[in-house]
Amino acid sequence: MRLENKILNMLVVEDNPGDYALVKEYLQMSNLPPGKTIHADSMASATNLIKENNFDIALLDLSLPDSSGIDSVITLNRLLPQTPIVVFSGLSDVEVAMEAISLGAQDYLVKGEFDEKLLGKIVHYSIERKRMVEKLRQSNDRYEFVNKATLDTIWEWWFNTNSGMWGEGIVTTFGYTDAELNYSNEWMRKYIHPEDRERVRTRLNEHIKSRRQHWQDEFRFCCADGSYKDVYDRGYILYNEKGVAERMIGAMTDITEKRKLENELAKKELTQQKLITEVTIQAQEKQRNELGKELHDNINQVLATIKMFLGLSLEREGSRKELIDKSLHNVNYAIEEIRKLSKSLVAPSLGDIGLAEALQELVEEMNLAKKTEVEFINQLDDKYTIDKNMELMFYRIAQEQLNNIRKYSKASKAIIALKTSSDSIMFSIVDNGVGFDLATRAQGIGLKNISSRVDFYSGTMKISTAPGQGCRIQISIPL
Template sequence: MELRILMLEDDATDAELVQRSLHGHDLNPVFMVVSSAIEYTRALQEFKPAVILADNSLPQFDAKEALRYLQEKKIHIPFIMVTGTMSEEFAVHIIKKGADDYILKNSLVRLPSAIQAALRHHETEREKENAISQLVVSERNYRVLVERITDAFIALDNEWRYTYINPQAATLIHKTPEEVMGKSVWEIFPEAVGSSTYQAMMRAFQEQCYQTNEDYFAPLNLWQENHIYPSPDGISMFIRDISERKRLQLELMEQKRREQQRLTATALAAQERERNAIAVELHDNVNQILVGTNLLLTIMRDNPEKGKELLHSCMDSIREAISENRKIAHELVTPDLETEGLLEQLNKLVGNMLAPAGIQVKIEQEGFQENGLTADQKLALYRIFQEQCANIIKYAGATEVLFRFRRMEEKYIILIADNGKGAEPADLHKGIGLHNISARINVLDGRSAIHTAPGQGFRLEINLPIQ
């Protein structure tokens, strides 16, 4: 598509230089050069330019007059000064009067980008004007539309005075239209000055661009969502009451906070139980073995002749204490799940916990790949296996345990099932170990299900999303 450029220039050489500077920039320019007011006005009607480039040094018709004529006729096209010399004061003056830009003839390299920027700016302004004209085709239709909308709506002039307020807005601010019409919004609501809404309204009007924001206005106990549409005469503003939505959001945040507190409390309680368990193990096993060994050593001290007889018993006791200590350490230490995979660690775990209890273990897998699990998920699963193995040893009376790993679509399904005596479903909430398992799964955004009944074994199914 060609770009019609009207040049107001009386120097043919300068005109040719300007034209050359615009070739090869995806503009596809077509030029018309005029040098008088008559030619200029005729070209506007017949040539219908998309851009005007005006020199300011013409003797009888300068750029200021050309720009003023455009504005009088309400012709909205880019107007750029292209001149040999220009003072900074004059440049500021002509821009304030409405020119889009100015280019010195010794800096024509900037002209293509200046034209493109001016075209974009005018296109944006044209779209805004079209949108506004479509919204307010007539005052009557406009008011009917506003009366029917469900959101609150107000219109303010350029002095921030109410020119319109619909019934919904009047209800929202607890005022009648008569109380606010013609008055400044900042006079009625001085507490709003400086607020987020105040800044959004100022920015919309000063920059003549749409703004939206959310804000809380304490005097009305109101959370509001604002949509602000500016015009040269003021602003139109749609206000939506989002107090209920915010209340629900705050409730949800509070629920999450309480859930996090519950999980933290569960974790702390688990730590305390773990510490108590360690203390019991140390007291009932290691400490008793060492007390017995100390007693034997005391006898040996007081009766040296019995030393040879008791020495082997002391050594056996010390070896037993070392074994118990290693057992406790193995249960506490974080497994190295990077060097050895989760299934390898599970094999070690059941070998250390279930096998000594005479329980047969079977591990099955179907499409299971550990690389779909994060490090946190692997560690959580290991602790769950550890907890459930302890539950099976303590409560199940089982002889067989099955671990099954499957992948189904975008999740992993892990089953731990035993053939033990099962439990009453109503009693499951009493189990601290099961609470720990559930908390670990919830933290990882997973789900769990338990299937059990007296005499029918125990099945724990875990679903974890693939990361």
């Protein structure tokens, strides 16, 4: 605020008419901007005037008929908390005037020892000083509010004096008492973990050397009890006009729990990855064994029969045609079995037909055996797009469980259901077969294989079964 552009409203609290007339004349002769000067000859009169007017400055005589000395300063300061006060005193009241300044007055003038120039300067400086003090107070209030509102530890560091200041977080988060606090940067570095200290120091010096303003780092900070907390620290560096770093303001956040959760998650992911690898290897071994058994017990026997028929056809001319026809029939059978075997091994391409149609084909193939009647209920919402790898996962789970139903369940009925909700895909396979004891089968390769696929997509799986009560597998995968 520039005084040249402002009309000043001044309150003069003075009971002596002569002294007031002199002050008013000096004010008019000074270089202060024009304004309105209002006179009060007592504290009671001043109180009434303050209720009706706004003042930019108050000039106060310490000897009033209804109030005197420090009491006058306290009263006027209470009535005008945002307004600068300048006190008038006699030579014998200088000590009282000094005490008045300590209580909030901006300055004092000794009666008979000032002129219009000094009065103008005192008024001008008092208004500016009060404005700066108020601005500083508001800034400090904001700092205190932020300090109390945040869980961060706010700090400040002055490079030239190697001193600083800590917010309440250093006590509430790290457990230090005021008696233990040392505000130098050496204290801060001392309590950074030895393995982190040099890295933090080097990184900060690099920022200062390159005159960067924003700095951040993570390190371990020692608590009062000797334990360490993981912290995320960041600061803003202020430079002077010569580019020299003078001051740094920052905030330190305790991320110990966050880091702990991250480490636990990393361990869980590693364990899960090992499980997936283990299940994959076991599934591959199981698949190889089943493939070898299928080739040996089925296709290999068919080929051996074809070889026998062809050999006999060379020796028995009369039955040659019949033997060749039988061989052709067995060749077609072998081709069909190899096709089925290949289809079960090679990942299907669902890009053209989609998951629903692929599952429908799987169900129809199962129904051809006329052993278990399988129904597919499709309630997929077309507005949701399912990842192709996720579609393949659902297909493989259905393939795995339908194979288990065919081999072991003795079920007459099975239902596959697929539907979407606002945030997930629900997939279920239910049969009315013999069921099984989940406690003894939970670690089986089939269920582990299904479980690992579901875990990979952060889904959940629930199995409901018991001997004689069929089986229900319910899977939910977040979209």
